[in-house]
Each structure stands twice: as structure tokens, then as C-alpha cells.
Amino acid sequence: MLELYNDRLQDLFVSLTGEACSQPQSHGQAKRVEIKRNRKGVVFAQGAETKEASSAQELYALFQQACANRHISATKMNVESSRSHLIVGIMVESRNLTNGSVSTGKLSLVDLAGSERAAKTGAKDHQLKEANSINKSLSALGDVISALSSELPHVPYRNSKLTQVMQDSLGGNAKTLMIVNISPSECNSDETLT
Known part of the structure; x- marks a missing residue:
């Protein structure tokens, strides 16, 4: 589980000393994480x-542990506003008990965080940089x-760490589902249209 915070990938399972987290990290300089392709x-x-998980309960416990280390902050619009993109990569391995063959797949869950207007959120200084x-x-x-x-010959994946991390989830034979949460309030219609 990673977060992309101010254009830096941070491992939400590793503390600043490189040991598995049991306490929320202090959001200082974290271990270097690089995007690679096999x-x-x-x-x-x-x-x-x-981390390994052999049940949904174990996976959920890992999810909760890592989410405790995510950057959040209060704004005028949200008391617990996420200040980063959350990236969860789940490698699923299945073994055929009849012939022993193994199938693998990757499930990527990405919280894109919301686009926000500084005037509405009251973001200043550090929060403005995050936004x-x-x-x-x-x-x-x-x-x-x-x-x-548009089936263009060049797809600009390298313009952002977010799109680099999501590359195998967007192109090729990947299946992508985007769930958009929008506000029903008329005062938020500009964000809804965007």
C-alpha cells in the first residue's frame, strides 16, 4: 500500500526506520520507493x-494498518480530507488443485483523492501545495x-507518478472501473461538472 503525497511515493507499511509500522509515521523523509515494470x-x-494475506479478514487488517499512516487534514469542506492518492496493489494467486497450475493476477485499487478549489476548502500554505x-x-x-x-500513438504515462503506477491498469488488456463520488449539493456543481 502506497500513497502518492506531493509527488513522492511513500510506503504505508514501513516506518521511517524501515521496520513494519505499528505506530503512525511522522511523515518525514521515508524509504525510497521506485516504480518499475517487470x-x-x-x-x-x-x-x-x-505483505501476505490468506483471507479477506487478514487483507482488511493490513488495509486498516496502512491507512492509519495516510496523510489527512481538516479543510472547510471535509474534517478528514485525504491529502494524497492511495494505491493498493493486490497480487492474487490461485492454484488449480487438480493439475497444480498456478494463475496470477493483479488488482489495483486507487483512491484518486478529489480535485479541490482552494477558495472553497480554505487551503493555504502546505495544504495548498498538497491540493x-x-x-x-x-x-x-x-x-x-x-x-x-483517442488511440493516439503516444500515451503520456510518464507525465506523472500516478499514471506510471497505474499504467498496467489502464492500457493493454486491463479492465478498468472508475467510481466517481459527487456531491448532490448545488453549491458543488462546478466540481461535479469538472
Whole structure:
């Protein structure tokens, strides 16, 4: 589990000393995580902690542990506003008990965080930097989706760490589902349209 915070990938399972987290980290300088692709084109985070789970309960416990280390902050619009993109990579392995063959697949769950207008959220200083970083990577994602849907010869995955991490979830034979949560309030219609 990673977060993309101010254009830096941070491992939510590893503390600043490199040991597995049991306490929320202080959000200082974290272990370096780099985006890589294997020979099959599967994106992975080199330097990130990998955990095993053999049940839904174990997976949920890991999810809760890592989420406790995510950057959140109060704004005028949300008392617990996420200040980053959350990236969960789940490698699923299935063994056929009859012939012993193993099938693997990757499920990527990404909380894109919301685009926000500083005037409405009251973001200043550090929060404004966080919002600008989120909005920049969301714009890059829009560019990638536009290039893919237009079948352009060049898809600008490298314009953002977010799109680099999501590359194998967007192009090729990947199946992508985006769930958009929008406000029903008329005062938020500008954000809804965006």
C-alpha cells in the first residue's frame, strides 16, 4: 500500500526506520520507493514492503494498518480530507488443485483523492501545495485517458507518478472501473461538472 503525497511515493507499511509500522509515521523523509515494470509489463513498487494475506479478514487488517499512516487534514469542506492518492496493489494467486497450475493476477485499487478549489476548502500554505499536487496528477490522468480513448500513438504515462503506477491498469488488456463520488449539493456543481 502506497500513497502518492506531493509527488513522492511513500510506503504505508514501513516506518521511517524501515521496520513494519505499528505506530503512525511522522511523515518525514521515508524509504525510497521506485516504480518499475517487470518483463511481462506488470508495474511494481521497488523498495515497498509486501505483505501476505490468506483471507479477506487478514487483507482488511493490513488495509486498516496502512491507512492509519495516510496523510489527512481538516479543510472547510471535509474534517478528514485525504491529502494524497492511495494505491493498493493486490497480487492474487490461485492454484488449480487438480493439475497444480498456478494463475496470477493483479488488482489495483486507487483512491484518486478529489480535485479541490482552494477558495472553497480554505487551503493555504502546505495544504495548498498538497491540493496542487493532487490536481496536477489528476490532470495527467485525464491526459492519459484521453490519449487511450483517442488511440493516439503516444500515451503520456510518464507525465506523472500516478499514471506510471497505474499504467498496467489502464492500457493493454486491463479492465478498468472508475467510481466517481459527487456531491448532490448545488453549491458543488462546478466540481461535479469538472
